[in-house]
Amino acid sequence: LPIEEWKAKKQAELKETIAAQKSVLQEVVQDGQRLADYLYGRGRLGSHITSGNAALVLQTLPQARVVLTSRDWDKFGRRVNKGAKGIPQLVRVNGYYNVGSIFDVSMTYGNKPYLIPEIKPEQMDKAIKELERLSPVNIIFQNEGVIGYDAEQHAIVFPTAMPQHEALARLPAEIVIATAEQHTPGISQA
Structure with missing residues (x-):
């Protein structure tokens, strides 16, 4: 793939993810029940994820509990299931925004425990x-x-x-x- 096509593809992917975040967040504030469901889900996911990214996760997988990148799951001794499709997320790398993927614990396997965010x-x-x-x-x-x-x-x-x-x-x-x-x-x- 030529570099210019690759850049255009990445730019389109970024714009699509930003538009998806805006759309989902607008839906969340439409009524009290949607907002309550979002807040409960947001609380389960923890503070390491932005509001827009959390909204995308909860739209894709309403019962999501813990989401990490495949590399972070590897650190906890868990592996992403073969064929699992990651949930797109905006991530900041070297001062620039890119689109990455995260996976819920339900999309992984392994015997080792995983991090559960808690308030002390x-x-x-x-x-x-x-x-x-x-x-x-x-x-x-x-x-x-x-x-x-x-x-x-x-x-x-x-x-x-x-x-x-x-x-x-x-x-x-x-x-x-x-x-x-x-x-x-x-x-x-x-």
């Missing part, structure tokens, strides 16, 4: 406080009552006995529900 216990308070800052309503911990967004109290409610990691896992979706409730009167939580 000492980071829980900070993470919850940051989400509280983003919430359109107060977040209350109390002994009884509704769990989740409560329209009557105009707050997100969790039991005081709920472990922090469970509250943190539910909080993004409850914030989305509260936000949708604020902007669309008449919608209630199912």
Whole structure:
């Protein structure tokens, strides 16, 4: 393949991936349920992946858990299944953006464990406080009552006995529900 054709092919691939990211992210913010599904999925994937790349992964494979390049999977002693098609991603190499591919753990095999992104216990308070800052309503911990967004109290409610990691896992979706409730009167939580 002549160099000019190769460059044109790579440039078209880059433009196509950028357009796909924009399109998927626009779809994500169309309604509260799509946004909640995206936020849950984004939380599973961890912070090493950009929002646009996460949106492409979750569109292709909604139940994706851990995504890495084939080279990174090799480092964990896992191999990409023969014939597995990678999910296109924008990657930055030497200051330039290129299109690369990543694979979910479900597309790999091997006996060795893989990295599971986790929030450390000492980071829980900070993470919850940051989400509280983003919430359109107060977040209350109390002994009884509704769990989740409560329209009557105009707050997100969790039991005081709920472990922090469970509250943190539910909080993004409850914030989305509260936000949708604020902007669309008449919608209630199912």
